[in-house]
Amino acid sequence: MATSSTPGPLTPGPLLLRKPVKIACIQLASGADKAANLSHAADKVREAASSGVKIVVLPECFNSPYGCDYFPSYAEELLPSPPSPEQSPSFHALSAMARDNNVYLVGGSIPELSQTTQSSTSSSDKPKPTYYNTSLTFSPTGTLLATHRKIHLFDISIPGKITFRESDVLSPGNTLTVVDLPEYGRIAVAICYDIRFPELAMIAARQGCFALVYPGAFNTTTGPLHWRLQGQARAMDNQIYVALCSPARDTSAVYHAWGHSLVVDPMAQVLVEADEKETIVTAELDGDKIEEARKGIPLRDQRRFDVYLDVSKGSKTGSEP
Template sequence: MSASTSELRLIVIQMQISYHKGTNLTLAADLIKQAVSSPDAMVADIVNGQRTSRSDLFSNTLIVLPEFFNSPYDFGKIAENAEHIPGPTTDAIGKIADLFGIYVIAGSIPEVDGKLIYNTCVVFDPNGKIVAKHRKMHMFDADLPGGRYCESDVFASGSSFTTFQAGEWKVGLGVCHDVRFPEMATAYALQGCHMIVYPSAFEMVTGKAHWKLALQARALDNQIYVVGAAPARHDASAYPVWGHSALIGPWADVIAEADEKESILRQVLDLDAVRNARQQIPLAKQRRTDCYRNINQ
């Protein structure tokens, strides 16, 4: 049976990242295959690379990978692992998207463009074509009990909002630290987005204190689905991450949440949840832009 056109099959992959790019790409492909596996007879043909037609099984399916899914979050390795887009990583993920006929938000990768490096999220449509590219806008510069971080020493900042369409769904993109800025999320909501996806890799201190809270706050503010896709924790890593990928509903409810281990979250979402939340409390109509339009002055 075909999925409702207002439904979206969301799959969030929380994978453990190694120092070997080839291993990470193989793992990402394997977990995507695992995530969409089914007794449906067509799956065997797809996994063997023999797809001859598209199936309703994968209709309007969106896979989300974590921030820096192809390489470690290690400032000493960023330049070494940076790629052009398109490049080896995007070529590999594009083939997977085309093979299964699914949308893929490929977390983020270090992107080299001239002399600059960006933390970039790339989106593929069910034909494996790149349909969106978001460069992280806000750099994580922080002095915390667990260490000092200064992303602005390594990365250039993006300066554009990025959206794409998946069927009836309009989706906005942010990367990690972008989630802390409510103005960005509100801009997406005002542009008509039904969901914002944040591939992220919060570290242990801010992860425990702020991760889920920030995701819920952006959902609450904007009556929107919010997805946080994180890597799995590796305690021996130089940068242990919090993990805990999560899906938040437009009522700010936690629909699904992982722990710190490698895992896959699956959920069928419906646009009616967004419509209902906005009808019950019509925040968009109640905004007093006449009072705070000059907030930055």
């Protein structure tokens, strides 16, 4: 997988977003057929790019159904990188989507299989499968820029509503992912439940990101409660853009995604929001809007690190191996 050096903090000065850019969140309808899902995603990326979009985002688990029962059977090996087409058809499909359409592509997420060696008392070591929820970001040339493994696993229990435990199958990643897009600036990529932990967003913002990008799949219990609210909160706290990309809702599936993919501006205003059906939502991002927000409400200059700690100090940032 791609690796990157840890970006340092940026001081006030040049625009975080060097020039305006159009972003698209593709609220994709996926089913049980992985090959069909990849082909359908390619069609939708092509459709988004035809409207002048330069940054495209796919949903969490876009190549498979979402659920602990599905992760192992749909998982693909990504290491050593690049994997072969047999090891990871999704890797190669995403690379081609980015290259063929000349876009930066945040490839939602896919289940990843990592074969690790587990020491034993027998004469040989046994490989132990480890699974991750992994997002791959590609450049307009189809080059892998960064890999994010979901850091915070979705383990919740709301009585009478929903119980879900990703940790029954998945392992967590260990790195906050910041990606350099040379023409534009930096973005941070995280996945779904990661958005509930504001420290990630604060660190990314203080390291000069102009946008936080979250492929996600909130459900019909947590979605109406917190999906839009979380997007607006991360934008408000950090005065940068936030993009949330969900799968379309499929009521015949085991897991019912909320949908409502959206983009929020640095003043926490929702620029565009989908309903629950398959669609593409787009928004124009402008670096001047970030500076306007930060000058009007100057949080950047008013923080009291003499009273509380700066969580960005000593953070582990870059890309998974």
